[in-house]
Amino acid sequence: MSGAARQASLEPPLEPFGLVRRLVAEGLGTALLLAVVIGSGIMGERLAGGNEAIALLGNTLATGAALVVLITIFGPLSGAHFNPAVTLAFLLRRELSVGAATAYVAAQLAGAVAGVFVAHAMFAEPILQVSARLRDGPAQAFSEFVATFGLLVTIFGALRFRSDVTPVAVGLYITAAYWFTASTSFANPAVTVARSLSDTFAGIAPNSAPAFIAAQLVAVPVAAALCGWLFRRP
Numbered sequence: 621m622s623g624a625a626r627q628a629s630l631e632p633p634l635e636p637f638g639l640v641r642r643l644v645a646e647g648l649g650t651a652l653l654l655a656v657v658i659g660s661g662i663m664g665e666r667l668a669g670g671n672e673a674i675a676l677l678g679n680t681l682a683t684g685a686a687l688v689v690l691i692t693i694f695g696p697l698s699g700a701h702f703n704p705a706v707t708l709a710f711l712l713r714r715e716l717s718v719g720a721a722t723a724y725v726a727a728q729l730a731g732a733v734a735g736v737f738v739a740h741a742m743f744a745e746p747i748l749q750v751s752a753r754l755r756d757g758p759a760q761a762f763s764e765f766v767a768t769f770g771l772l773v774t775i776f777g778a779l780r781f782r783s784d785v786t787p788v789a790v791g792l793y794i795t796a797a798y799w800f801t802a803s804t805s806f807a808n809p810a811v812t813v814a815r816s817l818s819d820t821f822a823g824i825a826p827n828s829a830p831a832f833i834a835a836q837l838v839a840v841p842v843a844a845a846l847c848g849w850l851f852r853r854p
Contacts, residue, residue: 637697639720645698646724647731649690653702654735654814655742656686661822662743675821676798684795691787700787703808704728705768705836706775712844725810732814740818751816751823755803755832763803764835770797771807772843780851809833 637645657679664678694700701707704725711721740747774793778786797805806812806824812833816826824832 639723642698642720643723643727645694646701647727647734649694649698649700650702650728650731650810651735651738653683653686653690654732654811655738656682656735657811657815658736658739658818658820658822659742662739662745662820665821676804679822680795680798683798684791686791687794688787688791691790695787698724702728702731702810703771704810705808705840706772708837708840709772709776709844712841713848728810729813732810733817736814736818745820749817749819749823751819751825753819753823753828754825755828760803760828761831761835763801764806764832765839767797767801767803767805767807768836768839769843771805772839773847776843776847776851780847780853803832806832807836809836812836 660682661675661679664675668674668678690702691700694702699710701710701724707716707721707724707728710716711718716724737747739745740749771790771793774789775786778789782789794805794807797807806815812824812829815822815824816829817823
């Protein structure tokens, strides 16, 4: 046994976290993420004086920075999925059970909606809203496929080669994807559902959401299969 292997064998295993604590982490992390997405969108729009590029820039920087922090904090606890597409990908890779994955998705959806309500309350907006912001068309849906596919490749590539930089890699990818995708990179079914409940800068009309969610979910098996082959250990 090499010195490094012998040292690793002497180190105590990480503390196992129960499912309830993991679900709270997923719900809380997703809620904080949506509070950032919606809140920074509102703040950006109010301060940008009608300049949508400036508003989007503010929204982008806040979201990317928050992802780095949230994944760093909650990653060791629950994996910091905050995203049903990520959870489904781990399920397909047999790294999560069906029961745990179902519970993760429920916690993410509940947390996402709660985060939207928190953002509305902070900015004295009506708590209950329905977005009127249309994001329609094949290009928008295809953008969501690309955004979600790229996110999953980023996650699994980082976990395979440099797991310590996963939070930064994901934050930087989403920061970039806000600008190189026509849809501004939702890349997350829970985020899409929750943003349909906010008639603000970051919102999406409910009738636009199904195409986004379908494209996001289609990207999951494609990315999972590719990453399973590309990043397979020799």
